Amino acid sequence: MTQLLRQSRHLLAPVALLCALGLMVAMRPTPSALERVQARGELVVATRPSLTTVYNAPDGPTGMEYELINGFAKRLGVKVRLLRLDNVAAVKYAVRHGHADLAAAGLMITGERKNALRFSTPYQDVDTLVMYRLGEERPDSLDDLIGKRVVVRAGSSHAEMLAKGRLKHPKLRFSEVENANAEQMLSLVDQGKADYTLINSNAYAIHRGLFPNVAAGFTLNKGQGLAWAFNPKDDRSLYLAAQR
Numbered sequence: 001m002t003q004l005l006r007q008s009r010h011l012l013a014p015v016a017l018l019c020a021l022g023l024m025v026a027m028r029p030t031p032s033a034l035e036r037v038q039a040r041g042e043l044v045v046a047t048r049p050s051l052t053t054v055y056n057a058p059d060g061p062t063g064m065e066y067e068l069i070n071g072f073a074k075r076l077g078v079k080v081r082l083l084r085l086d087n088v089a090a091v092k093y094a095v096r097h098g099h100a101d102l103a104a105a106g107l108m109i110t111g112e113r114k115n116a117l118r119f120s121t122p123y124q125d126v127d128t129l130v131m132y133r134l135g136e137e138r139p140d141s142l143d144d145l146i147g148k149r150v151v152v153r154a155g156s157s158h159a160e161m162l163a164k165g166r167l168k169h170p171k172l173r174f175s176e177v178e179n180a181n182a183e184q185m186l187s188l189v190d191q192g193k194a195d196y197t198l199i200n201s202n203a204y205a206i207h208r209g210l211f212p213n214v215a216a217g218f219t220l221n222k223g224q225g226l227a228w229a230f231n232p233k234d235d236r237s238l239y240l241a242a243q244r
Contacts, residue, residue, distance in 0.1 A: 032235050032237040032238075033101065033230075033231075033234040033235055033236075033237050033238040033239075034076075034237035034238045034241055035237070036101075037076060037078055037101055037238060038076060038077065038078060040078070041078050041079060042078055042079050042080075042081050043069070043072070043073045043076065043078050043079070043080050043081070043101055043102075044081050044083060044099070044100045044101045045069050045080060045081070045082055045083065045100060045101065045102060045103070045104050046083045046085055046090075046091045046094040046095055046099070046100035046102070046103045046104075046105060047065060047066075047069075047082055047083065047084060047085070047091070047103070047104050047105045048084075048085055048086070048087065048088065048091060048105040048106065048181075049084050049181075050063075050106065050181050050182065050203070051063065051182075051183075051203070051206045051207070052064060052065075052106050052182070052200070052202050052203050052206060053065040053066070053104070053105055053106045054066040054082060054084070054104075061082065064124075065104040065105065065106060066080075066082075066104075068104065068123065069104045069228075072241075072242060075241075076241065083099065083100050085105075086179040087153075087154060087155055087178065087179050088105070088107070088153075088155040088156060089154075089155045091103045091105045091107070091229075092113075092116060092117065092229075095117060095229055095230065095231050096116065096117070096231055096233075098231065101230075101238060102228050102229060102230050102238065102242070103117070103228060103229040103230075104228050105229075106200075106226055107119075107157075107226060107227060107228075107229050108126070108157040108200070108224050108225065108226055109122065109224065109225045109226075109227050110157050110160050112160055113157075113229070116232075117229040117230065117231070117232060118229065118230040118231070118232040118234075118236075118239055119225075119227040119228070119229055119230075120227045120228040120229075120230070120239065120242050120243060121225075121227065121243060122225025122226055122227045123226060123227060123228075124202065124225070124226045125223045125224065125225055125226070126200040126201045126202045126223075126224060126226060127200070127201040127219050127221065127222045127223065127224070128157075128158060128161060128198055128199075128200060128201075128219065128220045128221040128222075128224065129198065129199055129200070129201055129204055129216040129217075129218075129219055129220070130145070130196055130197075130198055130216065130217045130218050130219075130220055131185075131186065131189055131196060131197050131198070131199060131204070131214055131215065131216055131217065132189065132195065132196050132214070132215065132217045133189050133190060133192065133195075133213055133214055134213050134214070134215055135213075136195065138215075138217045139196060139217035139218060140217065140218050141218065142165050142168075142169050142172060142220075143169065144217075145169075145172055145174075145195075145196055146169060146171045146172050146173075147171070148195040148196055149175070149193075149194045149195045149196070150162070150172075150173065150174035150175070150194070150195065150196045150197070151174065151175050151176075151177055151185060151188055151189075151194040151196075151197050152174055152175075152176055152177070152185070152197060152198050153176065153177055153180045153181070153185060154176035154177060154178045154179070154180070155176070156176075156198075157224075158198035158199075159174070159176050161198070161220060161221060162174045162198070175194075182199045182200070182203035182204075182206075182207055183207055183210070185197040185198075185199060186199065186207055186210070186211045186214050187211075189211075189214050190211050190213055190214050196217070198220065200226075202226075204216065228242055230242075
């Protein structure tokens with residue numbers, strides 16, 4: 001019996017040590033979103049390449065979003081790694097599932113998107129313009145879009161706007177183009193493959209020289225904010241650092 005008790009004591013000692021180590025690990029605080037980025041030494045950013053966000057220049061990546069995000073990363077003492085994605089849905093997925101720390105993709109703040117993402121204070125306000133081809137009928141309101149070939153980018157804020165517009169204009173119809181950018185949407189109107197499209201005023205300012213025959217018919221929405229987006233399930237540490 002004495003020998004059995006001695007053997008039991010020898011077995012209990014490592015078990016107790018393992019339990020103590022497990023308790024210490026369990027009590028260790030979970031790193032915050034900001035701490036994870038700084039420990040990694042890298043800020044992973046989901047974006048959609050375009051002339052208004054991020055694009056490749058002879059000297060490397062540039063664009064308004066890139067300059068902003070690069071400045072933020074330098075403030076944090078880390079490097080930037082870009083996830084270049086084709087559409088807004090992929091950008092949202094990357095942020096919500098932890099593949100990216102934030103989205104810097106020219107995202108317009110909308111009611112639907114606020115349900116899925118945590119937005120920063122807007123860094124820029126833009127208008128939504130309804131574009132048409134010069135020489136064709138100029139639109140003045142959503143009523144003028146009824147019965148016409150209207151195209152927008154799939155999953156865009158513009159698609160949300162027109163979907164809401166159908167509540168008052170049930171005959172309004174539009175098509176969504178997958179993985180398209182502002183230049184491609186303007187090309188469809190310029191080539192007569194569509195009657196109207198919607199783009200943001202900042203994109204029009206950059207592209208208007210390429211499409212002299214395409215002009216703004218009317219402004220559908222004014223002063224809407226573009227902002228960075230974060231995972232709402234994360235703590236607010238990285239978000240607050242960006243706000244500062």
